[in-house]
Amino acid sequence: MTIEKNIQEILEALEPGAARLQKTPHRVAKSYEELFRGYAQSPRQLVGEALYEAPASEMVVLRAIPFTSMCEHHMLPIVGHAYVGYVPNEKIIGASKLARLVDCFANRLHLQERLTVNIVRALDEILKPAGAATSIVAEHFCISQRGVKKNEAQLVTRHFSGVFCSDRALREEFLRTCHL
Numbered sequence: 001m002t003i004e005k006n007i008q009e010i011l012e013a014l015e016p017g018a019a020r021l022q023k024t025p026h027r028v029a030k031s032y033e034e035l036f037r038g039y040a041q042s043p044r045q046l047v048g049e050a051l052y053e054a055p056a057s058e059m060v061v062l063r064a065i066p067f068t069s070m071c072e073h074h075m076l077p078i079v080g081h082a083y084v085g086y087v088p089n090e091k092i093i094g095a096s097k098l099a100r101l102v103d104c105f106a107n108r109l110h111l112q113e114r115l116t117v118n119i120v121r122a123l124d125e126i127l128k129p130a131g132a133a134t135s136i137v138a139e140h141f142c143i144s145q146r147g148v149k150k151n152e153a154q155l156v157t158r159h160f161s162g163v164f165c166s167d168r169a170l171r172e173e174f175l176r177t178c179h180l
């Protein structure tokens with residue numbers, strides 16, 4: 001209700017008394033529930049039981065996971081792809097859960113830099129791999145549609161943990177695998 005009420009005030013400031021916008025605050029509030037559903041989710045719950053014993057010791061990567069988020073400075077969309085990988089320790093994680101982890105954080109107000117770190121940290125906490133890595137490439141509407149107005153400029157961010165920090169060749173292999 002708070003969101004609905006506040007959207008109503010924004011609309012009133014933009015177009016006072018516009019009858020055709022009467023139902024818009026309710027629609028916006030409903031769409032926010034969906035866009036920001038990540039606040040109601042916990043990464044650990046999302047992953048649930050989807051951790052499996054496996055002999056794998058080579059890097060596992062889910063490439064080009066499409067996502068949308070909202071920048072916390074302007075509340076404008078961030079649209080891009082996340083690349084998430086890890087080197088298993090004793091367990092592997094259900095591959096679709098990597099995509100769910102991305103969404104769980106992306107469906108909140110965010111900065112791309114922090115989003116990148118959040119994904120690696122969640123993997124470290126839940127899966128305890130030998131190392132985790134995330135690379136994100138995304139367009140920000142606050143860069144393309146306002147301010148400097150640079151269409152199609154992409155922000156690239158990366159974060160690594162464990163063996164990815166100590167092993168430069170592994171880091172490079174991850175980036176090659178992602179961005180081939």
Ligand SMILES: [Zn+2]
Pocket residue numbers: 071072073074075076140142143
């Ligand atoms: Zn922004």
